[in-house]
Amino acid sequence: MGRSPCCEKAHTNKGAWTKEEDQRLVAYIKAHGEGCWRSLPKAAGLLRCGKSCRLRWINYLRPDIKRGNFTKEEDDIIIRLHQSLGNKWSLIAGRLPGRTDNEIKNYWNTHIKRKLVARGIDPQTHHPLSAAAAATAPSSRLQDQLAAAHSSCSPETSGTGHSSDDDSASVQHPHLGGIDLNLSLSPPSQPSSPVAAVAN
DNA sequence: AAGGCCTGCAACCGCGTCACT
DNA sequence: TAGTGACGCGGTTGCAGGCCT
Structure with a gap:
């Protein structure tokens, strides 16, 4: 069978x-x-x-894999993409050069999920955990809360000292420069063939 | 100093989708 | 057009290392 x-x-x-x-x-x-x-x-x-x-x-x-901590910039991208795409880790990974779907999935489950919950945000829906608040919360409000979630999770306030935050101490790119956040369902931009990269 | 608990990561499993015959 | 097989994805689990009591 x-x-x-x-x-x-x-x-x-x-x-x-x-x-x-x-x-x-x-x-x-x-x-x-x-x-x-x-x-x-x-x-x-x-x-x-x-x-x-x-x-x-x-x-x-794979030779093009970027290993190491996620930056705050990447953090933000993942949250935004998850809000739009849901648990489509491969699509999210396609927007983050050098990151794999498995890595992002793990990072989401171990770090980001916790951050959002701590801020009273449902990690699945990205709405406030309070149903009443969710019914009235405009999207711009949600963005505010996401931003707050980031700032509140700095080492000083969270006490957990996530190294990704440490890394991003000097990286403040509100426009997420260089990262393609176009959420249309076009195939993710692949750098170059990994095999080709190996060959070089 | 030892034991228990928690966290994070790597890997496995099962299902859905797509391409080929 | 239907059937079959391979690939890709997402969810889940197990283990190792670090931290706390």
Whole structure:
């Protein structure tokens, strides 16, 4: 019944990736490019299922991935995009060069969600948690609250000292310069092919 | 100093969608 | 046109490290 498993689980590794597995995967993609994930593990000599390889590459091994703390600017973009798109992490990631959907999803669940709740804002609807307030709150008011959420979450006030705030201490870009916030459903702007980037 | 709890991240799982035959 | 298979996405879980008592 149901769909067949994506791979032969009896002969695949699970759990954390080893350095050697990483190297094999990177080397294979450098040589052959992305695609055909199902056959990649066998071709690359990996005892992993294709989905696992794809995830590892996209979320960790891709050369254009920006690792490190989220800036306040990125924070703001994520909140705005989530307000418009909902849990469409891949679309949101497409607007944040160097960030992955998994990373953004984790960041949302562990940091931003908490910030919004602390400010009395429903992270799903972006409306005030009070239903009565939600019924009357104009969008501009919501933006005010979001802004307040940011300012109140600075290390001085929150006490948690999120390093992303530290990083952004000198970054104050009200216009989010350089980031495409156009929310039309066009394909996200890809930098250049990751494989091409590797080749360079 | 030790134990327990909390937080954050990496990875897995299942489902939906799309392309090909 | 329908069926099948592969890919991509979002939700969830497990583990490791840090913090608190």
